[in-house]
Amino acid sequence: MAESEDVLTIEHVAKRFGPVTALRDVNLHLRKGEVLGLLGDNGAGKSTLMKIVSGFQKPDSGRVLLRGEEVELRSVDHARSLGIDCVYQDLALIDQLPVFQNMFLRREQVHRPVPFLATRRMKQETRRALDAIGVNIPRIDVPVARLSGGQRQAIAVARTVTSDADIILLDEPLAAMGAKEGAMILDLVARLRAEARVSIIMIAHNYVHVLESCDRVNLIQDGHITFDRPTADTSVEELNEIVVEEYRRARLAAISGDGPTEA
Amino acid sequence: MSAARTPGTAPARIAAGEGGSTRARLTAMDVARRFLTLREGSIVVVTVLAILYFSVRTDHFFSHANFVTLLPYFAPFAVLAAGEAMLMVTGEIDLSIGSVYLFSPFMFYEFNKAGLPLGIDLVLALLCCAAVGVINGVFTEVFGISSFITTLAMLLGLGGLTLIISNAQPVAMPGATVTTTTENVTHVVNGHTITLPEQVNHVSTFAKIFGAGTYSELIWALVIVLILHLVLTRTRWGVYSIAAGGNKLGAREAGINVRLTVIRNFVLCSTLAGIVGVLEAVRSSSISPDTSGASETMFRAVSAAVIGGTLLAGGEGTAIGALFGALFLGVLRDGLTLQGINADYLDFILGIAILIAMLINVYVGRVRKGSGRG
Ligand SMILES: Nc1ncnc2c1ncn2[C@@H]1O[C@H](COP(=O)(O)OP(=O)(O)O)[C@@H](O)[C@H]1O
Ligand SMILES: [Mg+2]
Numbered sequence: 020m021a022e023s024e025d026v027l028t029i030e031h032v033a034k035r036f037g038p039v040t041a042l043r044d045v046n047l048h049l050r051k052g053e054v055l056g057l058l059g060d061n062g063a064g065k066s067t068l069m070k071i072v073s074g075f076q077k078p079d080s081g082r083v084l085l086r087g088e089e090v091e092l093r094s095v096d097h098a099r100s101l102g103i104d105c106v107y108q109d110l111a112l113i114d115q116l117p118v119f120q121n122m123f124l125r126r127e128q129v130h131r132p133v134p135f136l137a138t139r140r141m142k143q144e145t146r147r148a149l150d151a152i153g154v155n156i157p158r159i160d161v162p163v164a165r166l167s168g169g170q171r172q173a174i175a176v177a178r179t180v181t182s183d184a185d186i187i188l189l190d191e192p193l194a195a196m197g198a199k200e201g202a203m204i205l206d207l208v209a210r211l212r213a214e215a216r217v218s219i220i221m222i223a224h225n226y227v228h229v230l231e232s233c234d235r236v237n238l239i240q241d242g243h244i245t246f247d248r249p250t251a252d253t254s255v256e257e258l259n260e261i262v263v264e265e266y267r268r269a270r271l272a273a274i275s276g277d278g279p280t281e282a
Numbered sequence: 283m284s285a286a287r288t289p290g291t292a293p294a295r296i297a298a299g300e301g302g303s304t305r306a307r308l309t310a311m312d313v314a315r316r317f318l319t320l321r322e323g324s325i326v327v328v329t330v331l332a333i334l335y336f337s338v339r340t341d342h343f344f345s346h347a348n349f350v351t352l353l354p355y356f357a358p359f360a361v362l363a364a365g366e367a368m369l370m371v372t373g374e375i376d377l378s379i380g381s382v383y384l385f386s387p388f389m390f391y392e393f394n395k396a397g398l399p400l401g402i403d404l405v406l407a408l409l410c411c412a413a414v415g416v417i418n419g420v421f422t423e424v425f426g427i428s429s430f431i432t433t434l435a436m437l438l439g440l441g442g443l444t445l446i447i448s449n450a451q452p453v454a455m456p457g458a459t460v461t462t463t464t465e466n467v468t469h470v471v472n473g474h475t476i477t478l479p480e481q482v483n484h485v486s487t488f489a490k491i492f493g494a495g496t497y498s499e500l501i502w503a504l505v506i507v508l509i510l511h512l513v514l515t516r517t518r519w520g521v522y523s524i525a526a527g528g529n530k531l532g533a534r535e536a537g538i539n540v541r542l543t544v545i546r547n548f549v550l551c552s553t554l555a556g557i558v559g560v561l562e563a564v565r566s567s568s569i570s571p572d573t574s575g576a577s578e579t580m581f582r583a584v585s586a587a588v589i590g591g592t593l594l595a596g597g598e599g600t601a602i603g604a605l606f607g608a609l610f611l612g613v614l615r616d617g618l619t620l621q622g623i624n625a626d627y628l629d630f631i632l633g634i635a636i637l638i639a640m641l642i643n644v645y646v647g648r649v650r651k652g653s654g655r656g
Contacts, residue, residue: 095535
């Protein structure tokens with residue numbers, strides 16, 4: 020399965036949280052320069068999968084291969100040093116810190132020899148990065164608590180995109196966004212896709228967005244990847260059909276009362 | 283704001299050239315607003331007001347002698363409160379500093395009794411305090427017990443341990459004993475030189491540096507608070523402390539070692555309490571195992587940190603605010619005493635004053651959060 024052009028391969032990954040099985044047996048691969056769309060119901064385990072790849076959580080079993088080599092991702096720092104960076108669904112922003120410090124969280128630039136924060140440099144680079152992306156954030160020295168949901172999300176995305184990661188994980192990057200900001204993020208993804216320098220896994224709920232922005236789409240159901248198709252070979256109708264079918268089964272299970280009890 | 287609308291100012295504005303004057307007034311207001319919206323701005327104002335009040339109402343408040351009297355009410359608490367603020371920023375609290383403050387000089391005494399030199403005694407005593415911080419931190423961060431409970435247990439347990447070690451008996455602080463010798467001192471009186479034997483007090487250099495010198499504790503407090511301020515506002519350590527207290531999960535997702543960050547601040551807080559314990563023991567040249575005094579010390583330090591503008595909930599804090607919080611409490615205590623307020627009323631008034639100071643803090647905090655929105 021693992022072709023040589025795969026930058027990331029996930030084999031037989033499983034993860035439980037006490038009685039809840041988030042991932043049963045996940046196999047997934049990401050090609051170089053590709054944008055992979057990941058679909059799945061709420062609670063299907065999408066975020067858990069992202070957290071495993073970003074080094075935040077450890078799988079119970081299974082392997083992760085980077086550029087064909089097996090790695091044990093020890094921590095977020097470790098994954099980041101291997102070029103993996105994630106925009107988490109909860110954004111991982113610190114409300115009390117100003118925009119520019121959030122942009123450089125855990126990647127702070129400091130002076131030498133006294134390691135004081137290089138605040139001016141970080142502000143300049145933050146301004147440049149936000150302008151390049153086209154996000155409108157008037158003041159970068161105010162706490163992010165004062166920003167709108169869309170602005171916060173844009174900062175989280177900008178932070179990851181401007182890092183030197185070459186595998187980027189986007190966990191519902193459009194969730195808190197209005198149409199205008201959402202379009203800007205999709206625009207950014209399109210630009211990255213055209214450059215083909217980085218490889219991206221993007222979780223989204225809107226099929227149209229997925230079909231437009233991604234090269235390939237995977238669907239996660241019951242802890243497995245049940246669908247893997249280039250976006251060119253599928254359609255909104257087909258994706259809809261699959262999900263409607265999933266609902267139908269869930270309702271039957273609920274009525275008969277012996278199905279898997281899912282939250 | 284309203285000044286521009288009062289009729290009296292209109293001619294003055296015209297005379298001074300309207301634009302320039304208005305701009306100057308706005309700038310002054312901006313500066314005032316900027317200052318007040320600083321996290322420590324409100325407590326600084328409250329403290330200055332308290333100092334002004336007591337300077338007007340009592341004869342001796344604004345004097346050098348009273349300043350020296352005030353120092354022990356202020357300097358040790360400034361260090362304790364600033365250390366506590368560093369920890370409270372991460373969302374945790376250390377109630378055990380009261381007992382650490384007591385425990386530290388007794389450990390110093392024990393190491394000295396074992397024949398070690400003063401410098402080594404100090405280092406070892408502080409290491410013991412740091413170890414207390416590690417224990418507090420591990421129970422909180424690794425075993426997941428709330429720091430309130432962990433450090434409450436430590437407050438009691440370590441207080442008890444200090445009683446056991448000391449047999450509940452006060453002892454003289456090593457290195458702080460004042461030796462008196464009789465020496466021949468030469469005076470010149472009416473052109474004659476007279477040499478008379480006089481009693482001369484000697485305090486060792488160690489003691490002068492570590493608390494016995496008049497300004498020793500003040501200098502320690504200022505230096506330590508300045509360093510903590512820089513750490514909190516200018517270093518990664520500070521950023522991670524705020525991150526750990528502001529959004530623990532987010533900080534971990536960003537790759538910050540929250541556990542290490544919090545434990546480190548526990549160690550810092552304990553070690554500073556240990557330093558203050560030694561300074562105070564040297565200053566008073568004796569140590570008494572007064573465990574109820576220990577709790578009171580802790581409560582004052584925590585109060586100083588909180589009224590200084592540090593949030594119990596974490597994510598926000600200031601070392602300089604803690605210093606002013608301690609100064610405010612010291613000024614209040616000293617000023618009320620000078621006014622001849624009955625000692626029975628002191629804590630009552632102190633309690634009310636703390637509540638008022640907090641109300642002002644909360645109000646100014648709202649203004650701060652509201653400013654610049656949108
Ligand atoms: N840290 C956790 N502790 C316990 N259960 C969790 C944890 N993280 C996720 N889960 C559970 O795992 C399942 C998958 O969650 P998640 O990966 O967030 O789904 P998705 O992102 O697809 O909505 C859910 O049932 C969720 O409740
Ligand atoms: Mg999710």
